Amino acid sequence: MRALAALAFALLTSTALAADLPQAVATGDLGLVIERASGSLVLIDRSDRAALGRIEGLGDLSHASLTYAPDERFAFVFGRDGGLTKVDLLTRTIAARTVQAGNSIGGAISDDGKLVAVSNYEPGGVKVFDAETLALVADIPAKGKTVGLVDVPGRRFAWTVWDTGEVFLGDFSGAEPAVEMIGNAGKNPFDAVLTDDAHTFLVGLFGEKGVTAFDLWNPAAPPQKFLTDYGKTGEDMPVYKMPHLQSWAFTEGQYALPAVGRHEILWVDRESQTQTAATPVHGQPVFIIAQPASPYVWVNFATPLNDVVQVVDSRSHEVVATLTPGKAVLHMEFAPRGAEVWISARDDNAVLIYDTRTREKVGEVQAEAPSGIFFTARAHQTGL
Amino acid sequence: MLEECAVLVLFAFPAMADVSADRARALEHMVTQDCGSCHGLTLKGGLGRPLTREALANADPEGLTLIILDGIPGTAMPPWRPLLTEDEALWIANYLKGKD
Numbered sequence: 001m002r003a004l005a006a007l008a009f010a011l012l013t014s015t016a017l018a019a020d021l022p023q024a025v026a027t028g029d030l031g032l033v034i035e036r037a038s039g040s041l042v043l044i045d046r047s048d049r050a051a052l053g054r055i056e057g058l059g060d061l062s063h064a065s066l067t068y069a070p071d072e073r074f075a076f077v078f079g080r081d082g083g084l085t086k087v088d089l090l091t092r093t094i095a096a097r098t099v100q101a102g103n104s105i106g107g108a109i110s111d112d113g114k115l116v117a118v119s120n121y122e123p124g125g126v127k128v129f130d131a132e133t134l135a136l137v138a139d140i141p142a143k144g145k146t147v148g149l150v151d152v153p154g155r156r157f158a159w160t161v162w163d164t165g166e167v168f169l170g171d172f173s174g175a176e177p178a179v180e181m182i183g184n185a186g187k188n189p190f191d192a193v194l195t196d197d198a199h200t201f202l203v204g205l206f207g208e209k210g211v212t213a214f215d216l217w218n219p220a221a222p223p224q225k226f227l228t229d230y231g232k233t234g235e236d237m238p239v240y241k242m243p244h245l246q247s248w249a250f251t252e253g254q255y256a257l258p259a260v261g262r263h264e265i266l267w268v269d270r271e272s273q274t275q276t277a278a279t280p281v282h283g284q285p286v287f288i289i290a291q292p293a294s295p296y297v298w299v300n301f302a303t304p305l306n307d308v309v310q311v312v313d314s315r316s317h318e319v320v321a322t323l324t325p326g327k328a329v330l331h332m333e334f335a336p337r338g339a340e341v342w343i344s345a346r347d348d349n350a351v352l353i354y355d356t357r358t359r360e361k362v363g364e365v366q367a368e369a370p371s372g373i374f375f376t377a378r379a380h381q382t383g384l
Numbered sequence: 385m386l387e388e389c390a391v392l393v394l395f396a397f398p399a400m401a402d403v404s405a406d407r408a409r410a411l412e413h414m415v416t417q418d419c420g421s422c423h424g425l426t427l428k429g430g431l432g433r434p435l436t437r438e439a440l441a442n443a444d445p446e447g448l449t450l451i452i453l454d455g456i457p458g459t460a461m462p463p464w465r466p467l468l469t470e471d472e473a474l475w476i477a478n479y480l481k482g483k484d
């Protein structure tokens with residue numbers, strides 16, 4: 001019955017509305033999965049737990065990421081090869097593309113959706129583009145590879161430089177960009193993250209131990225370095241994959257951070273910036289991501305221990321579940337309200353869908369060597 | 385296909401490291417994916433320098449083998465000795481020298 005009704009409706013609309021409304025699709029539960037080896041994206045429907053189609057021709061997507069326009073129609077994809085591609089989720093086509101640098105690493109969109117900034121390795125610096133046309137708006141060179149680029153409210157962006165440790169805050173709300181060096185984080189920052197209240201810009205260090213916090217509500221305040229002596233008791237292990245600093249705020253005001261070179265998650269009290277606990281885990285953490293509206297964080301690990309995902313309770317700091325979703329788990333993305341988590345298993349060519357309450361697999365979507373998974377709800381989150 | 389041919393050619397080379405065909409396939413995958421996370425999937429560079437044949441034109445396989453096994457202290461290049469045998473590291477060095 002329902003199918004018939006739908007068919008009748010489709011026929012009706014195809015005659016009456018076809019010209020101005022070819023297909024009424026809402027994007028609020030859609031998402032994109034990066035197929036890193038083939039330079040393509042899979043468009044997914046979260047509610048249907050299904051792949052809707054593939055968008056091709058995006059270049060080298062190893063370590064690629066993307067961000068969404070506020071209308072949740074367009075995505076901006078940051079490729080490793082310096083490609084910046086604007087993708088239309090409705091038409092499933094490339095709306096615009098520019099190869100803006102030789103080698104790049106991520107980007108962000110301004111709070112008003114007008115500007116897209118890209119973080120570049122080669123030549124090092126940040127380039128800012130008009131989100132509508134992808135025309136270059138500003139070019140801020142750096143003395144090295146820029147990492148940890150985030151959007152800051154008020155048409156601003158913050159970033160740091162791997163080679164020099166400098167941290168910059170750029171304001172693009174005026175006629176001319178105003179870029180200010182707000183301090184030095186330390187030796188070889190590998191990534192940075194902005195807290196959800198846009199208060200603290202946390203910069204993780206690779207070249208020395210520690211995390212440096214910058215107060216963006218008061219950029220003149222001196223930066224605070226913490227976790228400077230974690231793991232003094234044991235030998236550090238080689239780091240086979242740089243961790244990411246994607247998660248921060250959990251119950252009881254804590255940060256959960258990866259211990260570089262160790263099989264540990266470090267818990268830090270947000271207020272006092274002191275370590276409160278360490279959780280021994282399966283491997284070196286890559287992503288530590290908070291399950292929304294819950295006390296749990298989910299962790300994946302660096303090669304060769306990357307076929308496991310663990311769930312840790314932020315109250316007890318204990319591992320409460322160990323899952324083996326598939327081979328080479330690269331990323332996890334939660335439904336915005338936390339009911340499900342989608343997990344990419346690169347070497348199984350699949351994205352596995354888990355219910356977060358039962359922690360049982362409830363679905364699966366095929367994708368070629370999938371890495372990052374990005375739901376459109378990210379459009380409304382600061383600092384992504 | 386092309387890449388597989390390259391592996392076979394290398395494998396047939398007399399001075400080649402002693403690595404089984406299965407292991408060779410796994411190593412090739414490792415170079416693309418795991419080395420690729422820092423050096424780029426196409427090895428044209430990332431956090432680590434480019435590892436293209438061109439970039440390594442003046443490097444000798446033995447030197448590269450040591451870099452792979454022991455890393456470059458003070459940089460992000462990790463030692464792979466815990467995960468690779470010397471033969472396997474030499475295989476990767478030769479593979480990099482022979483790859484476009």
